[in-house]
């Protein structure tokens with residue numbers, strides 16, 4: 001029995017082909033006209049979006065199967081304490097039980113956040129900086145977020161990092177778009193949400209308060225970097241001392257703010273990602289009415305904890321963040337919500353790894369890991385060959401590119417050791433309190449590491465997450481949960497696997513060579529290792545990628561932002577190319593061993609590689625969520641992750657016999673890597 005009730009790639013391909021040959025009923029475009037419709041058209045026409053999902057597709061289907069598996073394991077973990085064999089699993093059992101105990105949540109009301117609401121109610125101008133620092137310890141961004149991360153110039157050292165955050169609308173541009181209908185709808189929904197939160201706190205929630213709140217956040221939004229600006233690592237690297245911060249604004253008690261966060265009397269060195277935003281915060285701290293700050297802080301605190309609070313607040317959170325922003329009709333089932341709250345969408349929440357531990361005990365296959373490592377070797381080798389052959393790059397830059405590729409560290413499957421969570425105690429009947437405890441504990445842990453070297457073995461995601469990551473420090477991460485059908489199937493042949501998980505591996509490798517990633521060296525430090533002429537040649541090619549994607553209009557009137565999505569698109573273009581060449585290395589090995597790769601369902605390995613590739617990107621998204629994605633997400637919609645890379649790949653045209661002039665054949669293919 002497979003772990004997940006999903007079709008293996010080979011079966012999925014056979015089905016897609018059946019769709020292609022059922023052309024009599026509905027005209028299906030040819031592979032050379034529209035490869036996405038050719039492979040995914042029938043799936044698209046017959047797939048329904050469940051009311052509690054904003055998107056369905058290969059990732060989402062695997063996530064649902066995964067969530068079901070985790071829920072079963074969680075229920076057993078809570079019911080049978082003997083299964084709680086590690087500190088992480090004990091904490092997970094308590095946290096999950098508290099999330100499922102909706103009666104206790106209703107009974108507690110806002111008691112878990114009451115001390116914070118009381119501090120906000122008693123706020124004075126003098127107390128404000130320290131309160132903002134204390135809220136940052138709970139990971140309530142109000143409005144600057146603070147964290148301990150690695151120093152971009154020296155990835156082995158930790159640094160305090162202050163970033164722009166604390167805006168209620170999904171995008172800073174939503175405050176500034178004026179007559180845009182979508183932004184107006186979001187603002188109206190956010191006002192409703194803020195009103196409910198303020199009323200729940202027993203605080204003023206009249207129209208004047210909401211107007212002032214929106215004006216306050218708009219002033220912050222004006223000072224916030226755009227999502228495109230945030231992609232520039234140099235613009236985001238601004239080291240400050242407390243004296244430097246005073247030069248930014250002499251009137252704000254920067255030291256009091258930082259000390260509240262760090263617990264240190266002296267100011268630690270700080271990297272400010274958005275100095276203009278920090279200055280705006282300092283200005284507002286001195287000049288905005290205290291009543292506006294109080295409304296703002298109540299909303300931020302309750303927004304951050306809403307999903308852990310009673311129904312009235314949680315429903316308001318869903319009406320805004322679920323329905324208005326993402327078009328959802330109904331919330332996720334309770335158990336799935338709780339899993340998401342514990343682990344976070346990308347496995348970055350402090351206790352995420354406990355879910356990974358549970359997942360690995362039920363579902364991890366060391367064989368999958370071994371096979372993935374072989375694919376990674378092939379695809380890395382393919383990338384090395386492509387670097388060697390690049391016509392636009394000089395030898396000195398190639399040498400450093402190869403060194404970076406060789407030094408890239410891969411994390412596959414599960415961490416080498418599980419965390420111990422020393423000092424953390426949770427209460428099985430206090431869900432919101434647990435969230436605050438976990439966040440404060442995490443901040444204290446990270447602050448204790450501030451003066452120590454970065455542990456490069458530490459995971460920043462969790463094995464239960466269906467995703468893959470290019471992480472800081474020149475690392476790539478493939479959690480156990482993505483080493484599953486339809487991405488990876490130990491029973492399938494290489495063609496399908498290289499087209500699916502192989503493409504994902506190629507994509508993550510290429511991220512360290514995309515327009516942002518290329519600015520970091522082999523050690524993961526922000527350092528320019530490029531010959532100037534090579535950097536120019538790169539930028540010219542990247543410009544063509546940006547222009548290509550900016551030409552796509554997935555929703556009438558809303559185009560892909562070619563600059564916001566540039567890194568992802570470069571990684572898609574390069575990733576499928578090196579995965580394909582990695583497959584060729586694997587096929588050559590088979591042929592050398594006297595085994596000719598067979599036709600399957602009448603298709604060559606090359607054809608099946610591209611079919612598998614198109615299969616993993618199929619997706620169906622709610623209109624609200626699609627507009628939200630186009631405006632805020634760095635990933636292009638799935639359809640364009642098929643069409644653009646493959647139409648720029650001569651090997652695709654060759655595999656399907658496409659000719660010049662066909663829609664899937666670019667007149668002048670763009671190839672960077």
Ligand SMILES: [Zn+2]
Pocket residue numbers: 507511568571
């Ligand atoms: Zn990516």
